[in-house]
Amino acid sequence: MNLVEITIQNIRVIRWLRLAPSKGLNVLIGPNGSGKTSVLEGVHLLGIGRSFRGRVCRAIITQGEENCAVSGLVDKGLGKELRMGIEKGKYGSRVRVGNREVTRASELAQNLPLLVLSPDDQSLLTKGSRERQRFLDWILFHVEPSYFNLLYRYFRALRQRNFALRQMNNRNLLLAWDEELGKLGELVDKFRRKSVETLFPILCQYLSSIMEVEVAMKYTSGWNVEQPLTDILRQRVKADEKLGYTFQGPHRGDLCFTVQGIPAYQRLSRGETKQLILALVLAQARCLYEQTGVIPVLLLDELTAELDKPSLYRVSQALMALQAQVFVTMVSEQMLNDMVWCKGKMFHVEHGTVRKLS
Known part of the structure; x- marks a missing residue:
């Protein structure tokens, strides 16, 4: 290509x-x-x-x-x-x-x-989790044909549940969105976990060849995966109504990068941060190649x-x-x-x- x-x-x-x-x-x-x-x-x-x-x-x-x-x-x-x-x-x-x-x-x-490395890309480490979710979603968009539509449906359901939370007058409607959001969220997380499993060994290879600092990576789902997401959403209805939005789910998932247990963006120099982001870009590219050619x-x-x-x-x-x-x-x-x-x-x-x- x-x-x-x-x-x-x-x-x-x-x-x-x-x-x-x-x-x-x-x-x-x-x-x-x-x-x-x-x-x-x-x-x-x-x-x-x-x-x-x-x-x-x-x-x-x-x-x-x-x-x-x-x-x-x-x-x-x-x-x-x-x-x-x-x-x-x-x-x-x-x-x-x-x-x-x-x-x-x-x-x-x-x-x-396309993949980009620009001077602004340090935000991948310093900004909120959505930036790092997009990192995983890029791979899945190109590898899994059904993922783009799945993610669209998840965020549509999330908006609907958040709207229902702020209305606080139709509990049956809220329960229905709990069911839909929970089902879609579990699928999104399943895809992302699979992507991380593929990405991790490739990223480790690039980190060892490019950097002289050991960086650890951990994926979090955005909720306690020992419980079904639908159950957690139902348990949190009152708490989420007070917040006015859905607090848990894959939209809160993250990729955490640490150096000796400290967030990477706090520990690394600007040059080392650039090397880490470049390793991530190269790992994305290699993942795409190995899965699609x-x-x-x-x-x-x-x-x-x-x-x-x-x-x-x-x-x-x-x-x-x-x-x-x-x-x-x-x-x-x-x-x-x-x-x-x-x-x-x-x-x-x-x-x-x-x-x-x-």
Whole structure:
């Protein structure tokens, strides 16, 4: 799976560009504000339907323009190619996959799996559990065809139960949602546990090869799994009515990372935190490959920032072993001297224009 060609229009400083990337490494070099990250945003928009730097569409559209657009040609292997495109503006979005206009951006993600490492990704460790749930859900979305719909149904039932809790005048309706939410929640947790079992040994391999610090990982379901979730929901009705929301369930599940029993984000340096998150990204990619045969495209923004020479060497070794299509941004090509790379393409980016260097 790789991106053969991409055309980007009106994304930040990029008015228009067409890129024919390498199947392997693609290095985007240029000063800050030149448009390097905007190229990655364009790829991300094509594969996910939004920027990885925020959900506000207006923010990424070039000043003075009304919309932005990205189109691309994806090599899906075995001689199959697929053209995709998305246009976003103040009147909404239009998405095309092949010859079809589709209503869900998730169809983009199904056809161009992407993973991102950006300077903002430390929030994976520092923010609430939903960020880490999404980490697991990404794998399941691509591996388990029924999971996306299951998760949608779970959160719909959760909203309905929360609404019923605040009404406090229809106990029979609340009991019905307890039953539905409990049943769906058990299934969500079952999928996530299975994913963690697959992920854990792969992550351990990457942690040992990239980091010099021992990191422990633990998955929690969001309730005491020794009891059925439906029973717990019914036991907590009065307590949840006081809160106005459902306190337990897989929406409260978490992946906890610790170093010597202390939360990793409190113990690790910024460079070590970046190594941990990169190990998680690589483990996601390897999980997808081992279960589907598909290697996702990797977008690595400012990969070299906060990493010393030994760390860069170990990280680049792990990346090359994965044999993924990689887009990486950096300020200077001199940083490549500290890394192990196979042949690829190098591009210079300045004022929103891209020039191929090699």
